[in-house]
Amino acid sequence: MHHTALLFVEFGAIVLGLGLLGALALRAGISPIPLYLIAGLAFGTGGILPLATSEEFVAVGAEIGVVLLLLTLGLEYTADELVTSLRTNARAGIVDLVLNAAPGAILAMLLGWGPVAAVAMAGVTYATSSGITAKVLSDLGWIGNRETPVVLSLLVFEDLTMAIYLPLLTALLAGLSLASGALTVTIALATVSVVLVVALRYSRFIEAFVRSPNSEVLLLKVVGLALVVAGGAQYLQVSAAVGAFLVGIAVSGELAHEARALLSPLRDLFAAIFFVFFGLQTDPANIGPVAGLAALLAVVSMVTKLFTGFYAARRAAIGRAGQARAGIALIPRGEFNIVIAGLAVAAGAHPDLGPLATAYVLILAAFGPLAARVLQPLITKIATRA
Amino acid sequence: MSGRAGSGLLGPVTGQRVGNRIGTAQAARPGWERMGQMVEIEQTALPGIGLRHEFTTRSGRRIGIVSHRTGRRDLVIYDRNDPDRAGESVTLNDEEADALAELLGAPRVVQRLNDLHREVEGLVSEKLPIGENSPYAGRPMGDARVRTRTGASIVAVVRGAHVVTSPAPDFVLAAGDLVVVVGSAEAVNAVADILAQG
Numbered sequence: 001m002h003h004t005a006l007l008f009v010e011f012g013a014i015v016l017g018l019g020l021l022g023a024l025a026l027r028a029g030i031s032p033i034p035l036y037l038i039a040g041l042a043f044g045t046g047g048i049l050p051l052a053t054s055e056e057f058v059a060v061g062a063e064i065g066v067v068l069l070l071l072t073l074g075l076e077y078t079a080d081e082l083v084t085s086l087r088t089n090a091r092a093g094i095v096d097l098v099l100n101a102a103p104g105a106i107l108a109m110l111l112g113w114g115p116v117a118a119v120a121m122a123g124v125t126y127a128t129s130s131g132i133t134a135k136v137l138s139d140l141g142w143i144g145n146r147e148t149p150v151v152l153s154l155l156v157f158e159d160l161t162m163a164i165y166l167p168l169l170t171a172l173l174a175g176l177s178l179a180s181g182a183l184t185v186t187i188a189l190a191t192v193s194v195v196l197v198v199a200l201r202y203s204r205f206i207e208a209f210v211r212s213p214n215s216e217v218l219l220l221k222v223v224g225l226a227l228v229v230a231g232g233a234q235y236l237q238v239s240a241a242v243g244a245f246l247v248g249i250a251v252s253g254e255l256a257h258e259a260r261a262l263l264s265p266l267r268d269l270f271a272a273i274f275f276v277f278f279g280l281q282t283d284p285a286n287i288g289p290v291a292g293l294a295a296l297l298a299v300v301s302m303v304t305k306l307f308t309g310f311y312a313a314r315r316a317a318i319g320r321a322g323q324a325r326a327g328i329a330l331i332p333r334g335e336f337n338i339v340i341a342g343l344a345v346a347a348g349a350h351p352d353l354g355p356l357a358t359a360y361v362l363i364l365a366a367f368g369p370l371a372a373r374v375l376q377p378l379i380t381k382i383a384t385r386a
Numbered sequence: 387m388s389g390r391a392g393s394g395l396l397g398p399v400t401g402q403r404v405g406n407r408i409g410t411a412q413a414a415r416p417g418w419e420r421m422g423q424m425v426e427i428e429q430t431a432l433p434g435i436g437l438r439h440e441f442t443t444r445s446g447r448r449i450g451i452v453s454h455r456t457g458r459r460d461l462v463i464y465d466r467n468d469p470d471r472a473g474e475s476v477t478l479n480d481e482e483a484d485a486l487a488e489l490l491g492a493p494r495v496v497q498r499l500n501d502l503h504r505e506v507e508g509l510v511s512e513k514l515p516i517g518e519n520s521p522y523a524g525r526p527m528g529d530a531r532v533r534t535r536t537g538a539s540i541v542a543v544v545r546g547a548h549v550v551t552s553p554a555p556d557f558v559l560a561a562g563d564l565v566v567v568v569g570s571a572e573a574v575n576a577v578a579d580i581l582a583q584g
Contacts, residue, residue: 144462144472322470
């Protein structure tokens with residue numbers, strides 16, 4: 001009884017604290033993700049308010065948070081969009097991958113963390129936060145802009161890349177041999193292809209299974225399906241996150257729209273817990289020594305994203321100002337990068353990887369939207385003068 | 387069912403609208419012809435959001451409509467100096483978007499049809515109902531391949547109180563819709579058969 005009381009108080013205090021931080025972020029016009037991470041730092045080992053009883057609960061909540069994040073991400077896109085974007089934006093997508101995976105990978109190699117950590121860090125610097133970027137686009141009224149489809153299709157491309165990257169990383173982190181690692185990746189690739197085909201051709205069967213006029217039934221079916229598939233994927237070492245993502249893709253159309261609306265409050269709660277949990281695992285004392293490196297990495301990968309935006313938008317015949325906006329919109333890093341770092345930390349990567357990734361995402365999740373806000377009038381002014 | 391096949395030529399709609407016709411510069415050519423060389427509308431997918439349609443006016447301004455999956459629509463007017471930037475973006479809900487479409491579209495379509503009747507002999511327009519049993523109820527209009535098969539054109543779809551003008555091939559027909567078809571008498575009859583029996 002006493003345990004439950006303490007758990008409620010602790011967990012409640014965390015969620016309440018996150019709510020207050022969220023209100024602060026809203027007022028400052030920034031993403032709440034950096035604040036959630038800071039909250040996690042405060043509650044974790046070496047923080048000012050270490051948790052006593054609720055850490056285990058928070059850990060499970062965080063895992064569910066990842067599944068829900070990826071599930072709702074998958075629901076955003078239809079299989080059609082994924083395939084089209086793959087076909088039409090492959091070149092820009094590959095430039096994005098090469099330019100932005102490089103800074104993290106190179107840094108890890110220079111630090112002598114080894115190839116596996118390099119692959120993890122490549123993912124940390126590669127993925128733009130589709131959540132934060134989508135918010136920036138809508139907050140600044142950029143959705144109607146002509147460069148926006150370029151940005152969105154790059155995000156789609158990145159997410160699809162993740163479906164291959166995450167199983168690969170999971171296999172590497174598990175220290176699988178080359179053969180079983182290759183097998184895992186093959187399974188992942190095959191699964192992704194099958195899901196895309198199913199979603200393209202036979203989505204009505206999935207929808208017929210999930211559909212319900214009752215929103216409660218729909219919610220339970222979708223969440224249940226996502227968790228079961230995520231668990232199965234995890235068991236096959238394909239990564240739970242990818243499983244959930246694929247479920248999201250397979251459900252499309254009107255139903256996806258409905259499911260997303262139902263899921264978003266749940267996702268907001270558990271995703272916030274996920275960010276806190278990641279912060280929990282990081283001792284704030286370890287951030288100091290890597291802060292300089294994180295800042296350097298942030299600056300370099302900001303430049304590479306800007307360049308990616310310029311390149312991709314120019315290919316789509318967008319003017320100079322639009323190219324700059326495309327680059328800026330791509331800067332924010334957030335949930336995915338933490339998911340990747342989280343996998344590496346859980347698998348016992350180099351002890352500095354967690355703090356570095358935390359500091360890195362702290363900087364770019366906070367600075368990305370800010371940069372967009374601050375630079376917008378400047379770009380417009382320059383465009384007007386030209 | 388709210389309309390009979392072969393009932394009058396746009397009767398009620400014309401009656402309603404003819405009074406508030408919008409005065410536009412009339413070209414010497416019939417409206418139909420003008421539509422052929424009308425603005426080129428560019429369609430772009432916005433993954434995760436919806437669709438964007440845009441075109442550039444003769445005076446060089448760019449206008450776009452962002453159709454969100456949620457049903458929300460943004461009317462976007464691009465910046466004069468930075469033509470990629472949405473200088474002004476007005477969010478419209480379903481009713482407002484319909485109202486705007488009707489203000490802009492309905493009088494034009496009626497006007498076009500009136501022009502047609504005046505200027506082109508032998509051209510017929512009819513409102514054809516989509517019945518409950520029509521093979522195209524619930525299917526995109528393009529599936530019927532009306533223009534290819536008959537030479538007639540679908541210029542508008544009347545749904546309840548709303549008129550959808552120049553519906554795109556991906557416009558999904560529903561039972562109860564009235565499809566406004568223009569063409570030779572023969573072609574229009576062929577369309578009626580297609581819509582009724584496939």
